[in-house]
Amino acid sequence: AIDIEKLRALTGAITLDPGYKNSGSCKSAITFLDGEEGILRYRGYAIEELANNAHFLEVSYLIIFGELPTEKQLEKFENDIRKHTLVNEEMKGIIDGFPKHAHPMGVLSSLTCALTAFNPTVVNVENENQMYEAICKIMGKFLVIATWTYRKTIGYPLNYYDNTKPYVENFLRLMFELPTGPYKVNQTVLNAIDKLFILHADHEQNCSTSTVRMVGSSHAGLFASISSGVSALWGPLHGGANQAVLEMLEEIQKDGGDADKFIEKAKDRNDPFRLMGFGHRVYKNFDPRARIIKKAADDVLAELGVDDPILNIAKQLEEKALKDEYFVSRNLYPNVDFYSGIIYRALGIPTEMFTVMFAIGRLPGWVAQWKEMRENKEPIGRPRQIYIGEPLRKFKTMNER
């Protein structure tokens, strides 16, 4: 038997906190989150106020640079981003190499890292100007390549950023404009997407953000760090949950639409099935973002006149779970991904693009956290472990095994 105590003595005193449930990894001035009270603030501003009064680029500026921008500062930021919305044509060759049905998140992560090869100056950020240039570049190019991952799946020509149009409107054009004519922007859809991006913009040390900081702590460049963040976000326990929610709802519908049956399945401790879009590591009260999105979802569905049986199943799940002892006692409330999946569907965003939408929204948060980590001169991230493997063993020759 392994003598754990002896091994522990050899490795010294180590705090073991799997999943970092109670370990801080850094000091940060970006986002304040109180999971018990359901409070979320960016740079001291309540998420509710920002979502109702500001635009996504304005909030991005706030998160990245620490203050709400003046009109002039915002105009300069948007113009500087516009200077970097062109993506090297050779990147298209990389996209061509992917199979048509490759998941957009995998393509996005690869393309984000590939940007490093075409923008070598952003690899080593050594001063404020280089930092600013790297930020504007990723804010411009990421939006374009994110939408290209979708164009690839439908086999349509890739669109280019229109510098005469605002950032979020460009997202819609890049996604949906066809060579046959201009895309007509619906203001309700535009407002809802802008709000969703704001709600996703930062969330302190979540899995993907911690990944960005960890990768960046080795002084890997901004684009490489963001690419790792995209990969971390992809998982169904994190950003991938918004896609998983829709897939779950479709499964329930195919099965006959019995919400109770799936609630019982989620409660069965011998069944690995979980209600996707329910529960949160930090919010043990309601997720404040979910509250805002729920209202936005109700408004959008009413305004667009969407009548979708999938959405009715979602409503039933929500109502039933909120009254069920199992979910109530474990503080399992619908999270931001539960409603974002529903609203994206109503807005006509394809399911496999849901997590990419999250990534576009989260980009300023990743950027701000990476910038803060570098400016604070944080040491390389290098957790310890408690070794539980074999003690020293004598090597066995091939014949002895």
Ligand code: ACO
């Ligand atoms: N459905 C059913 N039971 C659940 C669910 C769920 N969605 N989530 C948690 N539970 C149960 C667990 O089985 C556990 O029960 P037990 O105490 O009887 O063993 C208890 O609630 C606590 O769950 P943990 O997994 O320990 O909670 P943790 O904080 O580690 O996980 C997580 C949080 C990953 C979000 C979890 O709730 C989950 O898997 N939810 C579904 C996926 C999801 O929606 N992810 C998106 C999160 S939000 C975001 O990333 C933006």
